[in-house]
Amino acid sequence: MVSERQRLARKQYKEAHPELFPKSEPTPPNDPNKKKKKKSKFKRKKADTKEPKPPNRHNKSIHRKHPLRVPGMKPGESCFICKAQDHIAKHCPQKAQWEKNKICLLCRHRGHSLKNCPYRNDESMDKKLCYNC
Numbered sequence: 001m002v003s004e005r006q007r008l009a010r011k012q013y014k015e016a017h018p019e020l021f022p023k024s025e026p027t028p029p030n031d032p033n034k035k036k037k038k039k040s041k042f043k044r045k046k047a048d049t050k051e052p053k054p055p056n057r058h059n060k061s062i063h064r065k066h067p068l069r070v071p072g073m074k075p076g077e078s079c080f081i082c083k084a085q086d087h088i089a090k091h092c093p094q095k096a097q098w099e100k101n102k103i104c105l106l107c108r109h110r111g112h113s114l115k116n117c118p119y120r121n122d123e124s125m126d127k128k129l130c131y132n133c
Helices: 004-016 093-099
Strands: none
Touching: none
16 A cells, blocks of 8 residues: 555656656547446356357266265155165164264264263363364
8 A cells, every 4th residue: 555655755756747747648439429338247157158168068067966965865855874765864773883883082982972972071081072183
């Protein structure tokens, strides 16, 4: 940013040396009756571009699908533990077995998660809340 002193000094220099700063007249427009087209403030979509599409590209959508989604299935429609269609994970009969394989992020023992850790309120344990630390 230019300070007020710099602006004032530049103005005084221009007044003292007008031959160094010739005033140029603005160029007249080609057609004074023609109006200037306003540019859109919004980003153009790919279909609105004027360049032709390259022939080697297919009409695939750029949007990638989620890697764990199964075609024809909606999220929450089936059980993610046993992949059965008749129930959700909350009511899965294999949930107890699945819970036994969980590893706690605080005490690093199998069989429970951090939410149900018996050492959660113990001050002697140092805080380990991720796999990398």
